[in-house]
Amino acid sequence: MSAKIIDGKAFAEGVRAQVAEHVARLREEQGITPGLAVVLVGEDPASQVYVRNKGKQTVEVGMTSYEHKLPAETSEAELLGLIGRLNADPAVHGILVQLPLPKHLDSDLVINAIDPAKDVDGFHISNVGLLGTGQKAMVPCTPLGCLMMLRDHLGSLSGLDAVVVGRSNIVGKPMAQLLLGDSCTVTIAHSRTKDLGAVCRRADILVAAVGRPEMIPGAWVKPGATVIDVGINRIERDGKTKLVGDVDFASAVEVAGAITPVPGGVGPMTIACLLANTLTACCRANGLPEPEGLTA
Ligand SMILES: Nc1nc(=O)c2c([nH]1)NC[C@@H]1CN(c3ccc(C(=O)N[C@@H](CCC(=O)O)C(=O)O)cc3)C=[N+]21
Secondary structure, eight states, X not given: OOXXXXXXXXXXXXXHHHXXXXXXXXXXXXXXXXXXXXXXXXXXXXXXXXXXXXXXXXXXXXXXXXXXXXXXXXXXXXXXXXXHHHHHOTTOOEEEEOSSOOTTSOHHHHHTTSOGGGBTTOOSHHHHHHHHTTOSOOOOHHHHHHXXXXXXXXXXXXXXXXXXXXXXXXXXXXXXXXXXHTTOEEEXXXXXXXXXXXXHTTOSEEEEOSOXXXXXXXXXXXXXXXXXXXXXXXXXXXXXXXXXXXXXXXXXXXXXXXXXOSSSSHHHHHHHHHHHHHHHHHHHXXXXXXXXXXXX
């Protein structure tokens, strides 16, 4: 039996359509247009592509996109100055500083300079603390997108065994918090975990976020499990570049109950959730009710 493929691309289109509807209503009823500022330091080609896609989709849902492209040599003081101006700008409801930053910039310092209410990545320590204590936070986009797909596929997650492979601040840790918030029994596994295969085989929900191409084989997947593959790895195969996940899709699809593909799974949901977070931030800033179904 072959798993159901969870179509993240189609799901993301649905989320963006919902966001667009809210944005149109905000404009008509309140005269408010949500604004998202994206800051890119340096000329990393992959980052340029992501930032271009984000700007395009921001405009498509009816929001205003502010792009700030700064040279790689930008000083910390200059970058903090820009963040200060964006924090103070009432037309800007969301601020995203594209990571990774050039090595001479301290990304923790920069992220924590963002107004937590405008931190649509959910990386500010205040948002991390709010999420960890079950309070209203800005939730990191990738884990939020994964949660939306899991809830859609499984309905209730209550009591299920969830294993998150990867312990990053961007995906693994916040993903574990969200799953705990939905009453899963959560294990965070990583490269040093003893008998990782045995740990993975216990999972009703398996989230792979390690950044190692195809490292999780089908033999590690519990029959019928829901597999969310966060990895986006560019590899060379048969003389071509190819995008693959952290899960070996070909073998896992034969065992899982449902699985997200790469590309077309988690990636598109990340950008859709960035737009959802910007809308949420805009509603909160204006004392308006939050959009339903678009938050954790
Ligand atoms: N502050 C910050 N926030 C981020 O959210 C952030 C970041 N920095 N730095 C870079 C990573 C990367 N990222 C992706 C978003 C969408 C796709 C995506 O849509 N991927 C497509 C494939 C795209 C392709 O063909 O390359 C897919 O999986 O189907 C991928 C990667 C957000 N990031």
